[in-house]
Amino acid sequence: MHKVIVIGTGGIGKRHLRGLLETGRARLTLVEPDDGRRSEAETRFRPAASHAALADAHLGSHDLAIICTPAHLHVELMAECAAAGVSFLVEKPLAVSMDGVDDVIDRVRRAGVLARVGYIRRIAPEIQALRRQVIAGKIGDLKLVYANASQEFPKYRPDYRTTYYSRPDMGGGAILDAASHTFDLLIWMMGRPVTVGAMYDRLALEGSETEDTCLVTIRFESGAMANVTINQFQKPNVSSMEFIGTLGNLVVDHSVVRFADDDSGDSKEVRDFMEGLVPMAAHQARFTLQANAMLDALEGKPDFLATLDEGRTNLSVALAAKRSWQERRFVDLID
Numbered sequence: 001m002h003k004v005i006v007i008g009t010g011g012i013g014k015r016h017l018r019g020l021l022e023t024g025r026a027r028l029t030l031v032e033p034d035d036g037r038r039s040e041a042e043t044r045f046r047p048a049a050s051h052a053a054l055a056d057a058h059l060g061s062h063d064l065a066i067i068c069t070p071a072h073l074h075v076e077l078m079a080e081c082a083a084a085g086v087s088f089l090v091e092k093p094l095a096v097s098m099d100g101v102d103d104v105i106d107r108v109r110r111a112g113v114l115a116r117v118g119y120i121r122r123i124a125p126e127i128q129a130l131r132r133q134v135i136a137g138k139i140g141d142l143k144l145v146y147a148n149a150s151q152e153f154p155k156y157r158p159d160y161r162t163t164y165y166s167r168p169d170m171g172g173g174a175i176l177d178a179a180s181h182t183f184d185l186l187i188w189m190m191g192r193p194v195t196v197g198a199m200y201d202r203l204a205l206e207g208s209e210t211e212d213t214c215l216v217t218i219r220f221e222s223g224a225m226a227n228v229t230i231n232q233f234q235k236p237n238v239s240s241m242e243f244i245g246t247l248g249n250l251v252v253d254h255s256v257v258r259f260a261d262d263d264s265g266d267s268k269e270v271r272d273f274m275e276g277l278v279p280m281a282a283h284q285a286r287f288t289l290q291a292n293a294m295l296d297a298l299e300g301k302p303d304f305l306a307t308l309d310e311g312r313t314n315l316s317v318a319l320a321a322k323r324s325w326q327e328r329r330f331v332d333l334i335d
Ligand SMILES: NC(=O)c1ccc[n+]([C@@H]2O[C@H](COP(=O)([O-])OP(=O)(O)OC[C@H]3O[C@@H](n4cnc5c(N)ncnc54)[C@H](O)[C@@H]3O)[C@@H](O)[C@H]2O)c1
Pocket: 007, 008, 009, 010, 011, 012, 013, 031, 032, 033, 034, 037, 054, 068, 069, 070, 071, 073, 091, 092, 093, 118, 119, 120, 163, 164, 171, 177
């Protein structure tokens, strides 16, 4: 059994706790300052130990930390893990600004601990299948991606006004909170981004200081380009990415992957990777897969989870998107 400490038991902390329990490989400690949430998590997940503050939790006695606080706290918590010699999985986004990011990555490297970022969409079987096909050359050279991830966010997070989501300084909004998932898949499949242009605004959601809509355009070192469209108020739930290559297109629409290489209007191959599954149960199951992948990595096995360097690149795209619209110009990413 691995000794795992989950820091923050809000929306995503609970998913991690359940995922970890379902691996049967983790002995849990939790840290949550909010009394109501802490006692709810204690009742549901029966941890071996539970604390209101990390300072009381003997961080260094754990094998792995899962950092599930809002993103403005990630840098200091990653630094605490590095200082205590504890490997960690930090939730996305890596941070809310570049302040302290390079320093903490350096500390983690020097501490020699394993560190990954919780970009959960990499776990999805449909995404892995699509990536394998792109790498195998099924659509020729990948040149363009059109991505749209849009839905009525308040339906899924009715408390959004009182969470980090409504605060730019805590990592909320369409760019840092939502688009960052898509940026991760693009970075994973298309390589190094070099130029970013964007528009964004709060078009509809009330009670939030963050943007609920963004249109982001990214150019990659390979010359390929991507367009990321997000709104968080529309009624239909859309999640689609079209990968356009010189020999054909692969589309992932929620869990369905389609391949076409002619103009007949028909797909040559269609596969639903969630056929027969309940969507929310399948989503939760991915946290078990992610927990197993992280524990495997801890045991020295190869993994495909996002690295801190990829999390940093992702953050630089998000921050460049914000700057692009604020300064009304394209922003080049320079390391
Ligand atoms: N991977 C995903 O699909 C996904 C989904 C939602 C959120 N997230 C990310 O997870 C993080 C948390 O999001 P959430 O929706 O769970 O937020 P949340 O507001 O629901 O929960 C955050 C929790 O952290 C606790 N907390 C605050 N400071 C703390 C501290 N110093 N020590 C321990 N706990 C502390 C809060 O009391 C709260 O319970 C964010 O970075 C967010 O972007 C990821």
